[in-house]
Amino acid sequence: MSTAERRQHSRQGRLGYWFVLPGFAFLALFFALPVLVMLATSLFAPVPGGGVGAFQPALEFSNYTEVLVLYWVPLLRSFAFALITTVAALLIGYPIAYLVAVRLRGHRLAQGLLLVLIIAPFFASFILRTQAWKIILSDDGLVVGALKALSLMPPGAHLTATAVAVVAGMTYNFLPFMTLPIFANLERLDARLIEAGSDLYASPWETFRKVTLPLSMPGVLAGTLLTFIPAAGDYINASLLGNNRNTTMIGQIIESRFFQAADYPQAAALAFVLMVAILILVMAYVRRFGTKELL
């Protein structure tokens, strides 16, 4: 190849990079820059003698220790709620995805119908759906009535304004984020591998554990991340279905620090702590369970 040809060749190879430029520019302007602004704000100090919401640039690292001391409980609770939500969504979403992708393989109509049902919640607004859960879980609602009739709930108990309601609402709202990636993964699963498992003395359960589940791990990984990350930062379910005392999540605190207390450095510090905590957890998780194919 001549020099000119080689130059022509590599120029064609580089053409693709121009297409990602708009995306990079967009993210730099609306993500990287705001994160830097937030990071700077989290170190601001109050203007001496200034009013509410008056801050000036500084390097006030004590903002971080302050918010951690004040709000470590809601922070931990957020991760606990997010974890329970993720596990619940996995336990509900995996069987649904398996049913649609593996058991109903070839039954196009049933598959399509169930997929629409999985996605259907997205057709209604997030806030409206959460509001509806408030009614479902209310004291004179169907769920509480049934549970009390079956003596599974003491007569004076409530479901609204409890941790159960918050986790239930989040599980419902994030379920499609769990189900769809697992479905997409299981749909590509070679059914002949399941036959090979049963041919090689594995019971249906063993075949699932040794063949199907390991092969669907990329889907499970994507689904759990897509559920856990937004759940950890959620504040709509917590504020609509919670009680603002022992169900408070970190998203609510950030929201009230920012909009009500106008304590921008604290809100920014909390947001940054949340971001870093999620990043560390996710990286540890992916390192532990991630597959090479995904990374």
Next chain:
Amino acid sequence: MNAVGSMSPAPPETGTPATRPTSGGLQLRGLVKRFGDFTAVDHVDLEIPPGGFFALLGPSGCGKTTALRMIAGLEFPTEGRIFLGGQDITGVKPHRRPVNTVFQSYALFPHMSVIDNVAFGLRRRKVHDARAKASQVLELVELSHLADRRPQQLSGGQQQRVALARAIVNEPEVLLLDEPLGALDMKLRRQMQLELSRIQREVGLTFIHVTHDQDEAMTMADIVAVMNEGRIEQLGPPEELYDQPETVFVANFLGKSNLIEAEVLGEDGPWLTIAAGSAQARLLSDRCVSRQGRLLVGIRPEKIAIAPVGSDDEGRHGTFADRDGEVWNTLAGGVVSAMTYTGVSTEYQVEVPGIGSVEVFAQNLAGDVLAIGDRVSLRWRAKYTFGLAGDEPISAGAEVEPG
């Protein structure tokens, strides 16, 4: 045609341990599988003795793979029963059957190393020293050096051998092979054919090999069952099937046959005399499915000797006996209408008046090849002639797309 394979005497009584075969013997009794309106397997009776290499040969859609899947337990028969070693396994779940399959697609577990794939079945049965046993079998298929690779890092032939190792390591009573060489190129396929035969002899398991490739079935199997439209047409050792086909389908599917419509004229000792057009010929009555009426008379193309007119038997027609008492059938007045020279042999199409087109394979021993338009006479030893039922469609099995 309701061919019933009877390789060994009547099946032993089930349940009584004294008469139960010690290993391996597989029986299919009246096996039927329907998918909706389509009957994939239609009343198949088969007895496969332990320790042999058995081939189920047929065109695609003939039901051979469905039969195999029923033996593996991956399909449940609509009717009929399956016995293994004298025990009824019809309702036994696949993972409880002492049967393993080498799948056409290999179906290797992509998330496991080669050695873990091979040890999979042993581990499920909690066999002691699974890894060591798996290593031994990997040695048998000459893949020890690739034990820690993933299947997708191997070539097609290597994957094929992993699939084989993964099945035989379990020492099943029956090993099922579903077109295992279909995805390999010609050269590798020949090599694997030899290797499969060697491994079968070494491990001594019962192999049931499903294939559409007649060469593969004939070179590897001790016994071949030819399947067509869900039924077994004929069953026997490859030489027997080739030498004495009993149906038009077998005659055409297994190699090539010249089939000529004829009428039985009479019987003379072991011989039947038949008339085809203006020609007469003889065939042995025990190589003929019926002794009267209309027949399809067959002769394999390589059994026919072709000679230019002008040589010693010019003008002779019909049947004659030579000095050694060998009986020959002769067709005179043929004209070469097409020829294909392949080096080692030449394939001729000869038009014979009143008979039609006859195919002849001649070995190029002397090198004098005939040309198109040459006038020739054809003759063959009468004992190689076979007779089939006259009411069968003459091209059955001839135009079947293999695969």
